[in-house]
Amino acid sequence: MNKSDTLNETGISAPVRRVDAMEKLTGKARYISDYPFEGLLHARLLRSDRPRAKILGIEVPDLPAGYSYVDARDIPAGGRNGIRMITDDWPVFARDEVRFVGETLGLVVGPDREKVLEILSGIRVTYEELEPAFTIEEGLACKGGPIVGDDNLYGTYHLTKGDPEAAFRRAARVVEGTYRTGFQEHLYLEPQGMVGTWEDGKITLYASAQCPFYIRKSVAHTLGIPEPAVRVRQVTTGGAFGGKEHFPDVIATVLSVAVNKIRRPIRLVFERAEDIRFTCKRHPSRVTIRTALDEAGAIIGMDIDTVINAGGYTSSSLIVLQRAILHGIGVYNIPNVHIRGRAVATNTFPSDAFRGFGAPQGLFAIELHMSHLARELGMDPGSFKQKYFIKTGDTTITNTAMKDEIRLNEMFRKVDAMSGYRRKVKAYDDDPLKGIGIAFVNHGCGFTGNGEQEIIKAVAEMERLSDGRAALYVSTVEMGQGLQTVLRKIAARELDCGVDNIVYDNPDTDRVPDSGPTVASRSTMVVGYLVQQCARELKRRWGEGPGTRVRKQYRHPEGLTWDQDTLQGDAYPSYGWGVNVVEVAFDPVTYEVKTTGIWTVYDVGVPMDTRIVTGQAAGGGIQALGYAAMEVCEVVDGRFRQHTLTDYTIPTAMDFPSVACEFVENPYAYGPFGAKGAGELVFDAAAPAYADAVGHLIGRKIHEIPVTPEKIMEVLQDE
Amino acid sequence: MVRAFKPADLTEALRLRKETACVPLAGGTDLMVKYRNWTGLPPAFPGDVLFLSHLKELQTLERRGETLRIGAGVPLADIAAWPETPAVLREAVRGIAAPAIRNVATLAGNVCNASPAGDGICALYALDARLELTSVDGTREVSILAFITGPGRTVLRRDELVTAVLVPRRAANIQVFRKVGTRKANALAKLSFAAVGEVKEGIVDAMALSFGAVGPTVVRSTETEKRMAGKTLAEVTALAPSIVEDYAALIVPIDDQRSTAAYRKTVALNLLKSFLEGLKEKVKGI
Amino acid sequence: MNEFNFTLNGKAVTYRGDPLKRLLDVLREDFGLTGAKEGCGEGECGACAALLDGAMVNTCLVPVGVVAGREVTTIEGIAGTKEGQDIIEALADAGAVQCGFCTPGMVVAAASLLRGNPRPTETEIREAISGNLCRCTGYDMIVSGIRAAAKRGRRSW
Structure with missing residues (x-):
């Protein structure tokens, strides 16, 4: 990766010290x-x-x-x-x-x-x-009478590609699995x-x-x-x-x-x-996937039923649900598909946005299901999944051509070189104490469909200040992900100055335009692009003197279509792509699993700062491994049972090894310097990769996360 | 408002303990959580508080003949670093919480908290530890087995303070502590297992086994332990299934927010089985 | 007991008030030192860490009466020392900071570790920060930052 121009020492990807590092390290930053x-x-x-x-x-x-x-x-x-x-x-x-x-x-x-x-x-x-209803099943059964409407559903969506009914009619074999994910705080x-x-x-x-x-x-x-x-x-x-x-x-x-x-x-x-x-959590999900195979064992169709537990009020559950089903067949080109998505009301705290926003649930199910299919067909999951990688121009689940340039094969080669996946996946078949898993994901950048154009209409502004610096006015917030550094870098590079010459204060709605919420992996790609355009124009007009102010509003890239009523068209302007390999070892006495390796490769277009994005990859990866392995959050009588930091256990520095991360560069035309989104993508793959690895380790199918030692024991005893 | 006392010496502390219904506070790491209040407000202690951690009399680690005396105010970090500390206890103490807690929390506090999941407690059972209890009227010693009567319950009298944890020094070439926690560090135990034994020339001289977090108090069975004494390692291995059966009857865990009863029981017995089966290998290394 | 002295970041100070108040609240509310954060209030997260006579403690678990006559060093104090600067610079260069809420506690943990063990292994570093939770970084860059601090500060530790 170091050979390419943009990732080298002088390019935009070259890491700089974060602008907020010192005030946070010295305890001066005020929360x-x-x-x-x-x-x-x-x-x-x-x-x-x-x-x-x-x-x-x-x-x-x-x-x-x-x-x-x-x-x-x-x-x-x-x-x-x-x-x-x-x-x-x-x-x-x-x-x-x-x-x-x-x-x-x-x-x-x-x-x-x-x-x-x-x-x-x-x-x-x-x-x-x-009488309350707490689980997806109780919600669907309208236990105690419906909480909303007459069916307890906030909404139902259907996506159909090809002719799934015909595919199931001619199937030689149907493989079915139900996949569940839990609450995550x-x-x-x-x-x-x-x-x-x-x-x-x-x-x-x-x-x-x-x-x-x-x-x-x-x-x-x-x-x-x-x-x-x-x-x-x-x-x-x-x-x-x-x-x-x-x-x-x-x-x-x-x-x-x-x-x-x-x-x-x-x-x-x-x-x-x-x-x-008493705050929102990630939506628990139940996804049932039925796959139609022909005589040769090729996938000819899928039927997917996705339900998320939305809790007591709608919050953003319907948008979360959309994202879950729009990522429902992951990175694959499956010919005939029907997906039904439902958000069910229950008497739990309303579920809401959490890094990934539905995509992790959809991707967990499809990735694990593909791994299970591979095992049924006697193949290793990596090689099997590769056969179905979507290619540029293939038809998506929303019946349009995939427009991204896709580098999945290259990413697979890279992660294999880093992890030894292909060798180990065979070698560990006969090793009762080791396992290795793989997951491929994509993540749509920005709001779904034409949301950026129709709902958000982001605006960014810049101004030449009297002291020779330039101010950046956006509503994008720094919450740890590094945006204050990244957006300054983008502006500074266009203005040919140091990041210290860009003033960018925490947003104040009286002082900045609405450039949209800091969500949906949109900030670098969408707001960063506006910042780049502002900076370019400001540079052109710099001679007009202090007080010169420029303003740019979002325009949807040409050639994209979307129908929000039918969810048809280009679901996202672009996607980030990723692959994770996770390796595990087993203690057969205690059923405890130790993660021994985590390797990741991402296509985020062009990383705006390799260290910041690598930090996202490490943090997102470990957060996802907590979700997959440790973070039990049960509801008993409508209360979260693990409600202290003692009992809701997130990973410590001792729980997982370091995360290896590399990039493939794949510039996106409508992102600043070719950047796409990264913040959520880095969460999506680790959980299914971990569950795949544990399944490989114990020689059984895993269907549910978190995969605790207790669950592994149950699966092993359930003979 | 409750008062806080900071006695000048142990004598004053004992007097205060007798005269007021005060809560003894050494490290405070359990009490400060237990009585936690809203940010900015002092903890809601149920009575006056007696600070103990500063008392010199409670700060000593010493060997007295065949007994190790661990002062009630000594932080866990110092116990872990003391060369005399038995390996099984060191391992248990090192696994308690995290460094900042171990810098102030005490072993005596761990014992007085009397949680069946207390890591230190499990090791102390296997070591036949005793508690030194002092009041203005004098000092008595109580075995840990008799001291803890249930979850959070002890025989400590309202005028007494635990002044030391006493650990008999004895030959033990087998010392094992295994905590199965909710994560790999900074965790509470789902269950724990401790073994302390002496094997001489292939014969088990003595063996003490204890199990934490699998019942209302730590589980130990001297009867079953006696069945192993005087046996060869081969005989102990042959006995393993029936020893496991003995403990299966004693181990009655519960489901809670940290684990399940089934897991606790299965893994406790797995650890025991694996320990008994691996005994030969362990002794070989000695 | 309702009035006593202690040393705070090298200066003698007097505290007047309830000795049972948490050291964390005293630092933040009475002395305006807001570098120590309350992440949990139950000693699990380490965001409130400070040094008490040189050893790391969770200030949310320390009744202030305990520190009478003793020496408390907070992130503000550590940041003013050569050792502290080495740690801070190394962590900044390593990319160890994201949201920053755990960060002061991490610096305190690093200072506490390096004082006793100037050349720690990766495992020792991970153990030393095992009571300091971070939800952003996955810890890698914090660990490499502390390792770099050990190198950078070799003469001062």
């Missing part, structure tokens, strides 16, 4: 809990402790002076008791019934924390309990938090968040005021991973109602146990 506010009040949520019940009454004791109880009655006339995400079915304050444990009922605010707790414990809520190290104040005559929120403009929209909707009457200022954010995409709206709306009433600064920061118990 939401680190800011002092004059006259700060503390707040704590009153939450439901029933998974499904009618609220009969809430008795609040008489409050001492200076303390407030805030609830739906405090929403001003013209406002709405609904959190505007994609839709607004999730109420700011529970209406007459609660749908999950932890639903907001009210907020207690006051100056002394001890007193706030005392008031909270004095509030009496009476319920009439209803984001576990950003900094818990959710926000401070709301009344500043300069308007509601102002200081937020640990990914999407300042989402918060602004939600708050305006709840208070019934114009969006510009709300100001959102992002502060240094200690990790997010999708968990601070929509969930901050839940905090912001409650807090805004309180600030609107009290007009003083109020802090609402979650403690860790609150954060694990």
